[in-house]
Amino acid sequence: MISPEKQLYIRNMESRTMGAWPSFQTIIDDGWVLRFAKGYTKRANSVNPIFPSTDNISEKIFRCETQYSQLGLPCVFKLTKIASPFNLEEFLDKRGYSKIDETSVQEVSLLNDFNSKSRLKMDYFTAVNETWLKHYCHMNRVSEQNQLNLKGILTNIVTPAFYVLLYNKNECVACGLGVQDGIFIGLFDIVVAKNHRNQGIGTQLIQYLLELGKNNGAQKAYLQVMLNNPAALHLYEKLGFQEQYRYWYRKK
Structure with missing residues (x-):
């Protein structure tokens, strides 16, 4: 169970990274942030379900798939442990979305x-x-x-x-x-x-x-490093970076 404080931290950090790596267009659909940047990087071309949502999940996933398809892009979901609703991955599993590119979000104090x-x-x-x-x-x-x-x-x-x-x-x-x-x-x-x-x-x-x-x-620095990059993980560990949470993608 993630504490409310940790949930807020992850939501704020995910919002911060979206601002630091902006897309070209953004749509907000019932708490899900859809980002589009002509296909360059999954970060800027993915669905980010970081805010509470209430609509029917299957209908929302279909809407997302339609939005990306109209632009000739694959529909990709960027997920964390606070993804809303909590059972979203079950629906993505059933629709053939595989988990890829698990990434560690790390932070270090600049003191x-x-x-x-x-x-x-x-x-x-x-x-x-x-x-x-x-x-x-x-x-x-x-x-x-x-x-x-x-x-x-x-x-x-x-x-x-x-x-x-x-x-x-x-x-x-x-x-x-x-x-x-x-x-x-x-x-x-x-x-x-x-x-x-x-x-x-x-x-x-x-x-x-x-x-x-x-x-x-x-006062603080953060970065995102994929778990399949041991050299970078070792470098950041030596510099004092510590993992705060992880995210991953779901893609058909």
């Missing part, structure tokens, strides 16, 4: 000092630009079509953001994004160039992002 002894050169921007976008898309192999969609999502961020690049001499070796919302800063799009991994560069990148957030008034 600690995150300075690194060995530092690479850092550059950052407070709005998305072609330099950051070029390096990120190259390292993460983002297709040309999805580059436009990614830029659209990033352009829609309205809270303070930090687009960080790390350089080894003149070569860009890592990219990351921090999106701040009050006392929270969320970390997104963390990537290190393939031939520079396992050298502590990811640690330095995250330390820079945490410092930028702390200097801008953030």
